[in-house]
Amino acid sequence: GQEFQFGPCQVEGVVLQELWEAFQAMKDIVQAQDNITSVQLLRKEVLQNVSEAESCYLIHALLEFYLNTVFKNYHHKAVEFRILKSFSTLANNFIVIMSKLQPSQEKEMFSVRESARRRFLLFQRAFKQLDREAAVTKAFGEVDILLTWMENFYQ
Amino acid sequence: HFAEDTSDLLQHVKFQSSNFENILTWDSRPESGPDTVYSVQYKTYGETEWQAKEGCQRITRKSCNLTMETGNLTDFYYARVTAIDVGGRSATKMTDRFSSLQHTIIKPPDVTCIPKVRSIQMIVHPTYTPIHTGNGHRLTLEDIFQDLFYHLDLHINHTYQMHLGGKQREFEFFGLTPDTEFLGTIVSLVPTWSKKSIPYMYRAKTLPDQTWT
Numbered sequence: 153g154q155e156f157q158f159g160p161c162q163v164e165g166v167v168l169q170e171l172w173e174a175f176q177a178m179k180d181i182v183q184a185q186d187n188i189t190s191v192q193l194l195r196k197e198v199l200q201n202v203s204e205a206e207s208c209y210l211i212h213a214l215l216e217f218y219l220n221t222v223f224k225n226y227h228h229k230a231v232e233f234r235i236l237k238s239f240s241t242l243a244n245n246f247i248v249i250m251s252k253l254q255p256s257q258e259k260e261m262f263s264v265r266e267s268a269r270r271r272f273l274l275f276q277r278a279f280k281q282l283d284r285e286a287a288v289t290k291a292f293g294e295v296d297i298l299l300t301w302m303e304n305f306y307q
Numbered sequence: 308h309f310a311e312d313t314s315d316l317l318q319h320v321k322f323q324s325s326n327f328e329n330i331l332t333w334d335s336r337p338e339s340g341p342d343t344v345y346s347v348q349y350k351t352y353g354e355t356e357w358q359a360k361e362g363c364q365r366i367t368r369k370s371c372n373l374t375m376e377t378g379n380l381t382d383f384y385y386a387r388v389t390a391i392d393v394g395g396r397s398a399t400k401m402t403d404r405f406s407s408l409q410h411t412i413i414k415p416p417d418v419t420c421i422p423k424v425r426s427i428q429m430i431v432h433p434t435y436t437p438i439h440t441g442n443g444h445r446l447t448l449e450d451i452f453q454d455l456f457y458h459l460d461l462h463i464n465h466t467y468q469m470h471l472g473g474k475q476r477e478f479e480f481f482g483l484t485p486d487t488e489f490l491g492t493i494v495s496l497v498p499t500w501s502k503k504s505i506p507y508m509y510r511a512k513t514l515p516d517q518t519w520t
């Protein structure tokens with residue numbers, strides 16, 4: 153079957169197509185709530201030209217943020233918009249991916265880790281510059297940008 | 308002061324995309340009058356400025372080709388239309404966030420069918436898109452969708468079908484009866500994006516067997 157290969161980090165047992173189908177089922181509802189069209193959180197400087205070695209650190213940081221901040225604070229809206237099933241499918245798959253990521257903590261990887269951290273901080277800073285609820289809505293609406301990037305590591 | 312109802316001027320502003328040709332379309336209700344003019348703007352998601360689309364300012368038709376303006380595969384876009392009627396009433400409506408990778412539908416593949424005595428050969432031609440690389444090279448669907456493959460059916464009779472499939476471009480159905488007509492279909496599939504093309508339908512007749520028995 154297919155698997156994710158984020159540099160040294162391998163993740164099996166997750167079907168990317170299912171994540172896409174879950175997000176597509178809620179995309180229009182979710183993105184319609186985001187009327188700040190002049191800000192993209194997951195912009196090019198965050199996701200473009202990420203090296204294989206960086207990718208494990210970056211996906212780990214992003215998924216951790218999504219689970220602990222975005223999903224956690226969007227849950228009540230998922231109930232309100234009746235998209236809980238798709239929302240849960242996405243969240244559960246992100247949890248599975250997170251649980252299987254083992255980013256190396258070795259000293260030699262310090263510069264790579266720092267590079268990934270700087271990318272993540274770009275995203276987090278943009279998130280913090282927005283009103284909290286607007287930021288959560290925008291970040292959740294950008295899951296398709298995240299999935300498009302993750303696809304580069306799906307084999 | 309009640310806000311004037313202008314919903315009749317403008318409806319269903321959306322992108323329609325096939326093989327990465329991205330057309331903005333919209334509607335209006337009949338009562339909005341034939342002399343309403345429309346102006347189109349577009350922008351990349353994340354940018355502040357809206358750009359006026361040249362050639363789609365104060366037009367009366369209800370579509371505008373934004374293929375060149377929305378050609379970056381990793382970008383997301385918005386477009387909006389402003390309608391103004393002869394009475395000076397106006398309305399502006401915006402599309403949903405648009406990504407050609409996600410939204411484009413795939414047209415039927417371009418196929419050449421070569422009937423022989425006991426087989427039918429099918430050659431699928433590359434499908435070029437309007438998307439260019441930095442050095443001007445025009446991309447095909449196969450370039451863009453790495454996992455694109457073809458699925459072919461040949462209907463032998465009411466109960467029996469032959470199937471072929473794969474990423475290659477040449478296929479051949481063997482073991483057929485000479486001088487017989489067959490119907491079939493070919494579709495393009497992209498699993499990771501859950502895309503399936505409209506089928507290419509074909510009718511082919513095997514050649515008569517001229518050999519002396």
